[in-house]
Amino acid sequence: MIPPRPASAPRPDLPRFRHRHLLAISELSADDIGLLLDTADGYVAANRATTGKGTTLAGVTVMNLFFESSTRTRTSFDLAAKRLGADTVNMSVATSSIKKGETLIDTALTLNAMHPDVLVVRHPESGAVSLLSQKVHCAVLNAGDGSHEHPTQALLDALTIRRRRGGIEGLTVAICGDVRHSRVARSNIHLLTTLGAQVRVVAPPTLLPSSVERLGVSAHTEMRAGLAGADIVMMLRLQRERMQGAYVPSVREYFRFYGLDQDKLRAAKPDALIMHPGPMNRGVEIDSTVADDIQRSVILDQVELGVAVRMACLDLLVDRLRYDRAAGRTDR
Ligand code: CP
Numbered sequence: 129m130i131p132p133r134p135a136s137a138p139r140p141d142l143p144r145f146r147h148r149h150l151l152a153i154s155e156l157s158a159d160d161i162g163l164l165l166d167t168a169d170g171y172v173a174a175n176r177a178t179t180g181k182g183t184t185l186a187g188v189t190v191m192n193l194f195f196e197s198s199t200r201t202r203t204s205f206d207l208a209a210k211r212l213g214a215d216t217v218n219m220s221v222a223t224s225s226i227k228k229g230e231t232l233i234d235t236a237l238t239l240n241a242m243h244p245d246v247l248v249v250r251h252p253e254s255g256a257v258s259l260l261s262q263k264v265h266c267a268v269l270n271a272g273d274g275s276h277e278h279p280t281q282a283l284l285d286a287l288t289i290r291r292r293r294g295g296i297e298g299l300t301v302a303i304c305g306d307v308r309h310s311r312v313a314r315s316n317i318h319l320l321t322t323l324g325a326q327v328r329v330v331a332p333p334t335l336l337p338s339s340v341e342r343l344g345v346s347a348h349t350e351m352r353a354g355l356a357g358a359d360i361v362m363m364l365r366l367q368r369e370r371m372q373g374a375y376v377p378s379v380r381e382y383f384r385f386y387g388l389d390q391d392k393l394r395a396a397k398p399d400a401l402i403m404h405p406g407p408m409n410r411g412v413e414i415d416s417t418v419a420d421d422i423q424r425s426v427i428l429d430q431v432e433l434g435v436a437v438r439m440a441c442l443d444l445l446v447d448r449l450r451y452d453r454a455a456g457r458t459d460r
Pocket of ligand 1: 199405
């Protein structure tokens with residue numbers, strides 16, 4: 129059970145973060161994003177240290193509930209919670225009663241009855257995590273819902289860029305590949321435009337969402353034009369699990385026109401950073417010579433900083449939860 133805020137805690141009056149849940153970047157202000165990134169920056173060193181567990185989340189229970197597969201997000205949420213001293217439960221959907229027909233809401237109510245403090249949820253349906261958040265008393269963190277949002281991915285991407293480039297404002301970021309089905313693209317578009325970057329999306333016409341320009345980006349269907357002068361090149365995989373029918377003629381043709389290789393990369397700035405949220409499909413959206421370029425690829429930095437970002441998200445949401453409970457504002 130989550131303990132009350134210690135009497136010596138330095139923030140007696142207000143929570144640092146004004147949101148009860150973290151569901152979407154589109155719900156956050158530039159100040160909210162700045163607070164999350166600054167807090168995460170402060171956790172980078174702690175995440176690298178081997179000095180054992182912290183105590184910030186001692187007594188807190190974090191449940192991971194993933195209805196889709198994950199390597200990076202699930203592991204890093206688990207590590208982040210443990211490094212802050214929380215107890216964690218990783219629920220395996222494959223061996224849960226969901227397989228016997230239990231609904232998402234009944235599963236959520238069942239877990240809620242066990243009094244977790246934070247639920248981290250990934251679900252294949254857009255909006256499912258938000259719906260779930262309305263049924264429980266704990267904080268809910270969206271770990272990716274359908275093609276809607278993946279907020280912690282955008283935050284870790286922003287932290288990676290900020291630490292390499294000193295800031296986000298004024299940078300040109302090209303997000304390339306299957307933008308249509310990508311929650312990573314949506315969260316990044318919201319975050320990067322909120323912080324003042326120029327964002328381009330680059331994809332074949334079949335993989336661009338309709339009216340994508342309304343999100344404040346420019347759209348390109350030719351790689352070199354989309355990459356011209358870019359500071360950051362962010363590649364996305366083909367999200368086959370969300371496709372019904374064929375969106376590209378063949379993998380070979382897709383790689384030829386839209387796969388990032390050294391030749392196409394020459395259109396970007398000479399020091400452009402190469403990013404990918406993972407999992408990568410080498411030879412489909414990215415060539416190994418680019419993915420493994422130790423000067424320019426920051427793909428493993430993204431993974432490392434993901435833990436610090438998730439530590440920050442858990443810390444700030446639990447801080448808010450403690451505040452609400454102390455003020456009698458929660459049902460529990
Ligand atoms: N980037 C990302 O969400 O990776 P996983 O699917 O491995 O969690």
